[in-house]
Amino acid sequence: MRTRLITVLLPVALLAPIACERARYVETGSPEGVITVGNVDMQDILKASSGMLESLAETGVLKTAKNKPAQLVMGEIVNDTSSRFDVGEMTYRMREQLVNTGQAAVVTTFGNTPEDKQAQEVLRREKFLKGETSEPLPDPDFSLTGKITQVKRSAGDTKQVTYTFRLTLTNLRSGLEVWTKTVDMTKLGNKNAVGF
């Protein structure tokens, strides 16, 4: 009886540390993180925002604005993938970089659906009390719009997904597209994995 018990429990005891991985902290966006085939991962979002920021910096398009720093309106960025995630994960990182380094100022009180309605109300009230009729504030230079799409293919059990992040900057004075950038990410495999 005792021998049988040892025979059963010993392999379980030996395999237990291998089978379970204890929770631990990893650096956000590090290659150690989980990589999924059918979803946009944090690594993908960070790579996309970095790629967009690099392109904005190297072209110097924001330096061409009338306002210094350039005033930017965040337009609609559509997530057209089957992966559910907040597009703000990408845009807020971009905003942090652009606003905090003085490359751009994001206008949050613009349009009929402003990001900060309360601030817009305060601005309107101030203008009304001063008797101003024209619309000097805010006066944005650019609007940022975009789309995230996917192309899925498979061969047997192997799946391949390409996620494409596209952003466009439109000059609000001319109505013309002045900058656009595409960042692709292709993942291939048949099951999710922990990175390296």
Next chain:
Amino acid sequence: MIRTTDITDITNITNITNITNAATHDRPTPRRTFACAALATIALLSAGCGTVNTTYTRTTPADSAIAAQTRVNALFQEIFLTAKEVRMNRTKGGPMEVQIDVENNGLSYKTFSYRFDWVDPAGNVISSQMSVWKITNVPSGGSTVIRAVAPSDDASDFRLQLRESKS
């Protein structure tokens, strides 16, 4: 160009083996056949090792090639890759851009992650959302270019980190 030379080398080695057999007029024994096969395998492996399927029209280092090439190459050598050239240029928008030509002259497919941090003239790392880990692959005999743009015009140097995939 390099590949052509290597193919010629393999042909020469095979010919030498045949000449040796003909000169001795011996029937090849199983041991000798095994030795020949081993020699041919080694020749093929050494032909594959050290060749990269990339060529350049430029024959001298670029004007923007920097002196840190040796140190960057030493880092890549640790994961059995070669940094052929490191270039730094100022972009149209103002900040610096670094480009590194990476070659895989080994026999295995390489996957690695890299991250550039940018440093200001005072030596401090500039905190940035642009400094993220990126993954890239280089097949055996292949090459790639890894690049990064500095987050601000003040950045004057970079720091590079590499991480090789275990898979």
